[in-house]
Amino acid sequence: MTAEATGVRLDCDGPVATVTLCRPDVLNAQTPAMWRAMREFSRDLPGDVRVVIVRGEGRAFSAGLDLAVVGASGPDSFAELSTLPEADCADRIADLQGAFTWLHRPDVVSIAAVRGHAIGAGFQLALACDLRVLAEDAKLSMAEVTLGLVPDLAGTKRLVELVGYARALEICATGRRMDAVEADRVGLANLVVPGDELDDAVRDLAAALLAHDRDAVVEIKALLAGASGRSHAEQQRAEREAQTRQLRALAGHGE
Incomplete structure (x- = not known):
């Protein structure tokens, strides 16, 4: 399927692959169709790729789950998932988690280039990456609790590893937003840069990784x-x- 149909695309340039969320009109809000496309990217990745950059088009990384999914009634809607037997629902979620967990692959280093909102699923996508470079305008939030949900896209373990249990609990249970300064202070950011320097900073980091065996x-x-x-x-x-x-x-x- 095309990027226009799925809302996400994969571009490869030698040893660097870039995953771009391309729904800027809705701040790159995510859908199950996007997650399925991202899960397939792991299979499509050429063998010479060493670095994967994840970014969003426009002024946001990702505003999280597309709320249209919450209120819809078709496949992958909350209404449909809630009717499934528990094991089937868990299996469906496991399938969607693959969109995030492939970024843990041992043979690549993944970098999230975060500007603007990284909310809910957007925050979890940034956490799925090995490294995070934040623009100064970044706003992070594990907002699932505000919908009566839990973070379920492989973000909770990474969050605890980065900031510790107590802070992770507070972040997840309140759903509050953090700015780039706080994210840097608590260990969520590898680097914080002015917005107009984000792309260059990510390219420099990728080059530093590629410079070695x-x-x-x-x-x-x-x-x-x-x-x-x-x-x-x-x-x-x-x-x-x-x-x-x-x-x-x-x-x-x-x-």
Whole structure:
């Protein structure tokens, strides 16, 4: 399907792929059709892609769930999901979560370029990325609670990992908005820049990632991503094993 039909597109330029939400007239509000398209992007990604940039057209990253889905009565509407058996409803949500979780892939580093609103599903999409560069006008909110819902697009674990349990609970349970200054202070932003410098800052970050050995970056991402679930001894063993693989590869003894 075309970007016009799904509201999202994938562009690849050598080792850099860009996912663009392209519904600027509604601040890139998201729909299940967009999520299905994004889930397929993982399968379409060329093998030489190392960095994935996620951005929104216009003045917002994403204002969250398109509220038309809330009030609709067709497939994937709240009304339709609420009638499903519990297991079927959970399976349907798992299918939609794939639009976000593929950005965790171990072989790429994902960067969210956030300007304006990143609300609800928009915030969770930014959290799905490994790194976040925020424009100074960014406004973040986990607003699902305001609809009587919970965040269900793989954002809760990432939020706790970044800001801790107590702050994550407060952010999610109140649905309040944070500006870029606070997001930076609590650890949600890697960088905050003026709005007119956002694209350049993201390109510079991508270039810095691409400047180094791909296998080393992949190994580093795996080490850090798994660190919270390992003991000190387990992490040290993982470091030794990763370094052994790198040394052998650099010496030409790899598989």
